[in-house]
Amino acid sequence: MESPPEEDFCSICHDGFTLPCQANCSHWFCGHCILRVWHHGSALQPCKCPICRRFITLLIPTDAAEPEASRVLENIEKYNRNFGGGSSSLIQRLRDLPFFIRRLLREMMDPQRSLPIVLRVRVILAMALTAIYVLSPVDIIPEGVFGFVGFLDDLIILLIVFLHLATVYRSVLLYRHGVRLFVKAVIGKRDHINVEEAADANYDVDGRHRWMVKERSVSPQVSSLIAQEIH
Numbered sequence: 001m002e003s004p005p006e007e008d009f010c011s012i013c014h015d016g017f018t019l020p021c022q023a024n025c026s027h028w029f030c031g032h033c034i035l036r037v038w039h040h041g042s043a044l045q046p047c048k049c050p051i052c053r054r055f056i057t058l059l060i061p062t063d064a065a066e067p068e069a070s071r072v073l074e075n076i077e078k079y080n081r082n083f084g085g086g087s088s089s090l091i092q093r094l095r096d097l098p099f100f101i102r103r104l105l106r107e108m109m110d111p112q113r114s115l116p117i118v119l120r121v122r123v124i125l126a127m128a129l130t131a132i133y134v135l136s137p138v139d140i141i142p143e144g145v146f147g148f149v150g151f152l153d154d155l156i157i158l159l160i161v162f163l164h165l166a167t168v169y170r171s172v173l174l175y176r177h178g179v180r181l182f183v184k185a186v187i188g189k190r191d192h193i194n195v196e197e198a199a200d201a202n203y204d205v206d207g208r209h210r211w212m213v214k215e216r217s218v219s220p221q222v223s224s225l226i227a228q229e230i231h
Helices: 031-040 069-083 090-109 117-135 143-189 220-230
Strands: 020-023 028-030 059-061 201-204 210-213
Touching: 020 031, 028 031, 031 059, 031 069, 059 069, 059 143, 069 143, 090 117, 090 143, 117 143
Parallel strands: none
Antiparallel strands: 020 028, 020 059, 201 210
16 A cells, blocks of 8 residues: 655645545645645635645545544545546646556555456556567667657657556546445445435436436546446
C-alpha cells in the first residue's frame, strides 16, 4: 500500500497525516484537509492542489482502521465520482502520466496487490509490442535515413502506449476509490428503489433494472464503469 514519506506532513494543517490521501499530482494531504479546501471553493469543479496548483481529479486514500474515517472516505468517494473521469486536456494528462505509470509499475511488482489479471496481461502485452517496435529495424521514420529525427516515431509510440495504460489504470483506481461502494449500494437497492430515494442516480424501470446516472452527478467515465459492473 502506498504511504506518504515518514518525515513528511500535511501541507494544509502542517501536522502529521490523518487518513493520508495522494492526489493525481503526487502530493499527500489529510483526507479531511483536502476536502475542506474543496468545500471552500466551488462544489461544481475540482479543487486545486495547494502546492502545485494543478486540478485534483483523483484522491487515493490509504487503508484506514479508524472508525471516524468512514465519513471522510465517503466524501472522498463522492469527490472521485464527480471528478474522477479526469481532464480531456492533453497537457493535464501528460502531467498526470508519471504519477499513474509509477503507481501502476509498483503495483505490478507487488504480489499482495489485487490488480486485475486482464490489466496485467494488457500491460505486459502493450510493453512487449512496444519494445518489439522500438527495437525493430523496421520503422515509420527510419533512423538510418533521417538520423536523430528517426527516433521521433519511437517516442510517439511510447507516449501513446503510456497514455493508454495510464487511462486504463485511472479507471481501476476510480473504481476502487469512487465507484465500488456506490455500485454495491446500487445493487443492494436495485429491487426496491424508487426515483425519490436515488441520490446519485435515477432508476429506469424498463424491465432490465438499469441505472441511469445523472449527467451532472458523476462523470461519463464513472457512468460507464457503473453500467459495466451492474450488467
